[in-house]
Amino acid sequence: MDFAEKETRFTANRLVFLQWAVVAVFVFLISGFWRLQILDPDYYTRLAERNHIKELPTPAPRGRILDRSGHLLVDNYPSFSIIAQWGDGKKLQEHFPGIAEGLGMETAELAQRVETARRRTPYRPIVLREKASWQDVAFIESHRSEFPELDLMTVQRRLYPPEGFAAHLLGYVGEVSENDLDLPELALLPPGDQVGKAGIERQYNDVLQGTDGARRVVVNSYGTELAVLDERPPKPGKDLRLTLDYDLQAIAEQGFQAEIGALVALDPRTGEVLALVSRPAFDPNLFTAGISNEDWSRLIHDSGIPLLDRAIQAQLAPGSIFKVLSATASLETGIADENTTFYCPGGSVFYGRYFKCWEKRGHGRVNLHQAIVHSCDVFFYNLGKNLGVERLADYSVQYGLGRKTGIDLPNEESGTVPSPEWKERLFREKWYAGETISLAIGQGALTVTPLQLAYSYGGIASGGYFARPHLVSKQNLETLGRKLPQPAEVRLALQEETVAAITDALYGVVNEGGTGGRARIPGLDVGGKTGTAQIASVEAARSAKQSGEALEDNAWFVGLAPRRNPEIVVAVLYQAGQHGSLAAPLARDVIKAYFDKKKGIQPQFAQGAKPQKQVVEPRPAAGLGG
Amino acid sequence: MTRLLSWRDSDWILLSVLVLIATLGVVQIYSATAGTRFAGAHLRQISWVLLGLGLMIAFCFYDYHNVLNHAPWLYLLALALLIATLVVGSEVGGARRWLRLGGFSFQASEVAKLVIILLLARFFGESQIEGVSLSDFSKVVAAVGIPTALIIVQPDLGTALTFFPIAGIALFLGGLKLRYFGLLFLAGLLALPVALHFMKPYQKARIATFRNPEQDPKKSGYQILQSKIAVGSGQLWGKGTAQGTQTQLRFLPVPHTDFIFAAYAEEHGFFGVLFALLLYLIAMLRLVQNAQVAPDSAGMFLIAGVLGVFAFQILVNVGMVVGYLPVTGIPLPLMSYGGSSVVFTFVAIGLVNSVRIRRFVN
DSSP states (O other): OOOOOOOOHHHHHHHHHHHHHHHHHHHHHHHHHIIIIIISHHHHHHHHHHHHEEEEEEOOOOOOEEOTTOOEEEEEEEEEEEEEOOSSHHHHHHHHHHHHHHHTOOHHHHHHHHHHHHHHSTTSOEEEESSOOHHHHHHHHHTTTTOTTEEEEEEEEEEOOGGGTTHHHHOOEEEOOTTGGGSHHHHTOOTTOEEEOSHHHHHTHHHHHOBOEEEEEEEOTTOOEEEEEEEEOOBOOOOEEOSOOHHHHHHHHHHHTTOOEEEEEEETTTTEEEEEEEESOOOGGGGTTOOOHHHHHHHHHOTTOTTSOHHHHOOBOOGGGGHHHHHHHHHHHTSOOTTOEEEESSEEEETTEEEEOSSTTOOEEEEHHHHHHTTOHHHHHHHHHHHOHHHHHHHHHHTTOSSOOOOSSTTOOOOBOOOHHHHHHHHOOOOOHHHHHHHHTTOTTOBBOHHHHHHHHHHHHTTSEEEOOBSSOHHHHHHTTOOOOSOSEEEOOOOHHHHHHHHHHHHHHHHSSOTTGGGOOTTSOOEEEEEEESOSOHHHHHHHHHHTOOOOOEEEEEEEESSSSOSEEEEEEETTOTTGGGHHHHHHHHHHHHHHHHTTOOOGGGTTOOOOOOSSSOOOOSOSOO | OGGGOOGGGSOHHHHHHHHHHHHHHHHHHHHHHTTSTTTTHHHHHHHHHHHHHHHHHHHHHSOHHHHHHTHHHHHHHHHHHHHHHHHHOEEETTEEEEEEETTEEEOHHHHHHHHHHHHHHHHHHHOOSSSOOHHHHHHHHHHHHHHHHHHHTTTOHHHHHTHHHHHHHHHHHHTOOHHHHHHHHHHHHHHHHHHHHHSOHHHHHHHHHHHOGGGSTTTHHHHHHHHHHHHHHTTTTOSOTTOOHHHHTTOSSSTTTTTHHHHHHHHHHHHHHHHHHHHHHHHHHHHHHHHHTOSSHHHHHHHHHHHHHHHHHHHHHHHHHTTSSOOOOOOOTTTSSOHHHHHHHHHHHHHHHHHHTTTTOO
């Protein structure tokens, strides 16, 4: 075969052309690296980091809540939340069906959740499910490579006492809502973070909250965690010690059984709240992992309004309880003294209208002491007429009604002290003189909260020292670096004779065959006053008439001991109660337990009734009592 | 004739540059596979390189004219191997590309590549006339078309594509008028819809993704994106051997084969890339030089064919790594892990050297 040389200029030229073509190819390729590595390296470096570095929030556990002697009321327990790292939004959306199936939810529901979270806090991890079950955890762990955007976050959840124990005052926590994020201190919270929504949890959220930490970890493309890059440990929230007395609270809670009502026990010397009950209660544990729609709907449609904190929010007519305020005002203004008497024939005419006494047979001639002991209406009609509505209203406000006491709980109500000016402003109607007569015995448009009554009685019996009610003491607030809200107290210079007359009368109510005999405790200097109010308030009466609801009596009792400078005042409300007679014994039980504890006798009633510590699934324990 | 041959006339620059590139490849394979199920691949790669070097030396001393004489028989053998691959080849991921023979697996397409170079070198070496006649052209198309078709149906479109530059360069140096290249280009454009029709869905997806990488972030687009991230995040100096997060944490797909240059770029940066590409450029320019000094036109065509295959593979593979070209699965010569490719490369270089050391013979 002949391989003769065939060298021509032509091929030589074309080889030179090839040579330059090769050089051109390399210039072309180098330009690619120039673009990526020299012109835009930071962009790709960021993408590379986003690929392999995941930031996982480590939520700070909230501070625990304790009673005055360190008894644990609210604790935490660990659980997992399922979170999705936003990263590549398209990728996450593609995985919706698979993730939804694995977690047993609807794709639409999942998409909705992600969309809401994304709008609120873009580029931050999304909580897909609070409180993951063990099946959920297993699903995440076994699908790490398939859904690398999913992760588990250890969260400390709230564990509240069972049976709605102290539910209203403790409150509950919930996920930060869009409204909350407007508040500067909440705006930077990570998604799914729990903040106090009600009660102490809300009032002292900044103390309890703590600061979340974070962990940056290296992951591979299968989502497996390889190493921890750095860690910012969470700062746990501070524990909060309340003035609440667990034993007194337990006795009070149990005393209501299935009844609707409220109880407030204060130490008037300091304003410390010893017990604060509202019934019916709810289970705050329902809120700890995001309340379900069914549970929420049940709570808000319950006719017993379990979310209402009756101790500070129920605004009801005080009835005869108010007579003590009428009496105090009369003594202070001098329109009456210990010897002032009126004759009660069972009723009397004022301003052309007949007002009857609850005792149809009449009380005969009574002085102020007897009038309070036997709760004579006619006596107080006369006092009211002589005092006049302006002074009556004015003194009532001084004694703590018609204004907020300033307790450290959110959403306290102020009640209403009616006056001609108030009526004109609200209803554009003239004040009828007859209304003053009703007002003097605590009826009509006058409304109060149970807390106000305890506050008011405590202030009067303490000679005019009205200490602002609170659940966290001044000393505790100072240790937490917070100041006591001002004013800490209101001082009225009540005359000694006035205080003596009133407190003696209160003693009489309980110990001298008066209406509060059931509150008697042998060997203890207990005073008190009963009350029954027929109508809740003008507004309530109107709305009740419209809705056709039956209006039932509200039964009140306010007890205190000892009668002068009392250590404890207990206000009890039984709403719509045929069981009004239970109010006085319940106050008695709480007062007795208080003094028993002082003597070192543990109230056997509440023995062993501690909130059960539960690890994974908090369920209400069988009961409170031991 | 043989007496005048000297091993010392070898292209030492070319050989050392290629050994250097193979070394970079081995190190990068080690870095990319340590701790994975492919661990130890670098040792196998070393043995392939050693085998390749042995074959290269053997082919240096073997007169390439003898090989060219056997080209038609080798061609038929290659076709037989390709058909055997289609019939009894082992199936991996829906494609039959590998032929098992006595405990070894190899890709017949690599053999076919070499054989086509030889066949065309012989064909154009024999031709005495200047320019390419229509009958010559038809013969070339038929000779290249048959193995190309057999490889396309494996399917291995990427490897099939490497036959075009071989034929193209041969026709170009053979004297095909430039306007016919224009015509060929037009014909190619017209054939495109037909080709698309026969494409597998994944191939269509790759092309679609290449044109719009964000469209399909998890699959081919994901590969291109991760490759670009790896390269870009390597910056000027790179993250260091075995330090590339994209490579080590498996974000980069197949970092020891098709995407080895992305892994290399991530760990050694722009300067590392310049160094490696410079080595490749030197190798290519040495091939051109060797073609220029070839003792006869058959030798020149042989070297030009080898140059065409290499340059094309480098262009397509590295172009893919920087996101300029679609994902094709063409290995980077001497760096990508794989025995068939390494052995083919060294045998081809052996033939080139065989031409070179005979440059003073006449």
